[in-house]
Amino acid sequence: xxxxxxxxxxxxxxxxxxxxxxxxxxxxxxxxxxxxxxxxxxxxxxxxxxxxxxxxxxxxxxxxxxxxxxxxxxxxxxxxxxxxxxxxxxxxxxxxxxxxxxxxxxxxxxxxxxxxxxxxxxxxxxxxxxxxxxxxxxxxxxxxxxxxxxxxxxxxxxxxxxxxxxxxxxxxxxxxxxxxxx
Amino acid sequence: xxxxxxxxxxxxxxxxxxxxxxxxxxxxxxxxxxxxxxxxxxxxxxxxxxxxxxxxxxxxxxxxxxxxxxxxxxxxxxxxxxxxxxxxxxxxxxxxxxxxxxxxxxxxxxxxxxxxxxxxxxxxxxxxxxxxxxxxxxxxxxxxxxxxxxxxxxxxxxxxxxxxxx
Numbered sequence: 605x606x607x608x609x610x611x612x613x614x615x616x617x618x619x620x621x622x623x624x625x626x627x628x629x630x631x632x633x634x635x636x637x638x639x640x641x642x643x644x645x646x647x648x649x650x651x652x653x654x655x656x657x658x659x660x661x662x663x664x665x666x667x668x669x670x671x672x673x674x675x676x677x678x679x680x681x682x683x684x685x686x687x688x689x690x691x692x693x694x695x696x697x698x699x700x701x702x703x704x705x706x707x708x709x710x711x712x713x714x715x716x717x718x719x720x721x722x723x724x725x726x727x728x729x730x731x732x733x734x735x736x737x738x739x740x741x742x743x744x745x746x747x748x749x750x751x752x753x754x755x756x757x758x759x760x761x762x763x764x765x766x767x768x769x770x771x772x773x774x775x776x777x778x779x780x781x782x783x784x785x786x
Numbered sequence: 787x788x789x790x791x792x793x794x795x796x797x798x799x800x801x802x803x804x805x806x807x808x809x810x811x812x813x814x815x816x817x818x819x820x821x822x823x824x825x826x827x828x829x830x831x832x833x834x835x836x837x838x839x840x841x842x843x844x845x846x847x848x849x850x851x852x853x854x855x856x857x858x859x860x861x862x863x864x865x866x867x868x869x870x871x872x873x874x875x876x877x878x879x880x881x882x883x884x885x886x887x888x889x890x891x892x893x894x895x896x897x898x899x900x901x902x903x904x905x906x907x908x909x910x911x912x913x914x915x916x917x918x919x920x921x922x923x924x925x926x927x928x929x930x931x932x933x934x935x936x937x938x939x940x941x942x943x944x945x946x947x948x949x950x951x952x
Contacts, residue, residue, distance in 0.1 A: 659922055694912040694927040694949055696895020701949065741952075753950065763863035768950030 651677055655691060655700060655779065661755030661765065662702055664733045665689070666779075674700070678778035684708075684751055686727075689779040692753065692770045702779060703767065704731075707752025714743035715762065720754070734759035744769075751775060815898045818907055818932055818939050825850050825941070826891045826913075829879065833888040833918050844879050848872055852933065852940040860946050861926065888918025893928075905934045910947065 624630040648654060653674045657666045666672060666689075674691045684690055684705045692701040707713035712723050718737040720727045729735075739762045746752060746769055754767035808816070828847040831840060857869040869875045882889065897910040908931055915924040931943035 692949065694895065694925065695897055695910045695947075696912060698894040699912050699914055699925050703950075750951070761863075766862060766950060768948070768952045770950050774949065 651675070652780070653691075653697075653777070655702065657702060660757050662689070662704075663757040665704075665731055665756045666702070672702070672782075673780045674777040675780055676777040679775065683772075684775055684778070689781070690751075690753065690770075690775050691777045691779060692774045693776050697776065700776070701753075701766070701770075703753035703755055703770070705751050706754055707746055707769075709746050709748050709750055709772075711752075712743050712745050713752045715739040715741045718758065731756050732758060736760065736762070738762070749773070814900055814904060814907065814934075814939070818898055818909060819896055821850055821932075821939055821941075822893050822896060822909065822911065822930065826893045830889050830891050831883055835883070840880065840883065844876050847879060848876050850941055851875060852935060852942040855941055856943045856945075858943075858945040860948070862952065886917045889915060890918075891915040907932045907939070 653676060655672050655674050657668060657670045657672060660668055678688075686705055686708060688705045689702060690705055692703060694701070706720050706727060706729075707722060712721075714721055718735040718739045720729065721743070733756075735758050739758060741762065749772040750769040751772065752768070753770050755765060758765065812820070825847060828843045828850075831843070851872045853872050854870070855872050855875060857867075857875060859867040869878060892914050894912045894914055899908045899910075901907060908929065910927065910929055913924070913926045913928050915926075917924065927947040927949050929943075929945050929947050930941055932939050933942050934940075
């Protein structure tokens with residue numbers, strides 16, 4: 605009998621700690637906190653995903669280690685544009701490539717002496733600091749769903765810089781440019 | 787109150803039963819996922835790892851591979867490299883500590899597509915690896931082909947995927 609009284613006491617105590625003496629009031633206070641937490645998690649997972657930049661590929665626009673936000677709704681109603689910095693997925697969304705769109709579907713693109721050419725005309729790229737004159741690639745025509753993407757840091761040999769045509773399905777959002785980004 | 791307790795107990799038992807079922811009779815996707823995660827763990831090594839531990843890990847790794855496993859590595863900046871047997875792959879794994887001061891590999895975002903006969907599967911995944919002493923991560927999309935051989939899911943082919951087409 606005494607042990608039952610004791611266990612009831614512990615239960616009451618645990619109940620008071622967990623839900624307070626007035627459960628209804630606790631619930632009313634707790635619901636907005638839970639809803640807000642849920643909205644925050646969903647927002648940062650499906651709308652504005654934080655991305656940590658790793659590696660020098662986007663220098664000088666983005667520094668190694670900086671945090672940016674990927675707008676995942678950017679291309680729901682429109683297509684990527686030239687100059688957009690986009691997130692490109694590998695097999696899933698845990699790791700992304702962050703690159704700049706320089707070529708659009710159907711265009712004839714390629715590098716000549718460090719400059720990027722679109723349909724035979726050089727592309728004006730004011731965001732470049734260190735173009736490498738040795739960058740050269742055979743011109744290729746992009747497919748109907750292909751976007752040519754490349755990083756802003758072109759100081760290294762072309763073979764050491766991961767760039768090329770990305771399928772539209774792999775482009776999952778646009779990086780938001782904040783104050784201080786080029 | 788007693789009725790509620792009985793319902794809760796019944797639900798808990800059903801949950802436990804389901805969990806035990808998945809442990810003893812896992813679906814092929816789960817088996818494949820576990821095997822690939824195990825491969826990543828066994829391929830990883832720390833800088834001070836002893837030879838005995840390394841040999842043991844590589845032998846266990848060998849049990850995940852088909853005898854005629856093929857590995858095709860085609861990444862920008864290097865020539866295409868191929869490995870054509872389990873023995874060759876195990877030798878390469880054994881030699882890895884000579885070229886790297888530790889390796890931590892993990893497989894992310896596995897997309898498993900079972901064949902119609904459920905005896906084969908194609909897995910698209912992302913390798914994320916960190917070599918000791920180097921600041922940059924290695925990230926590479928890979929495609930694994932697996933087959934059920936003697937009731938065991940074995941890796942028969944590994945190839946790099948070009949996320950961006952050159």
